[in-house]
Amino acid sequence: MTPPGGGNNKVDPRVMSLFSVFNITFPSKEATEQIYTKILEKHVTEFHEDIKNLVPKITSATLNLYF
Secondary structure: OOOOEOOEOOOOHHHHOOOOOOOOOOOOHHHHHHHHHHHHHHHOOOOOHHHHHHHHHHHHHHHHHHO
16 A cells, blocks of 8 residues: 555545554563463463463463564
């Protein structure tokens, strides 16, 4: 949706009126870690205590790989 020229064409305003644009900032690393830790804790409620204790480490390691 760049200006016309170089193979780009102007987008019709009638088409553009059908779309909305919004921006959401990504949460901080700490907030992301807390969110995923809580989700994983709920998934492992029936597991052995040793597994439950690994949840923060699993989340931290996964996010370190991601970032």
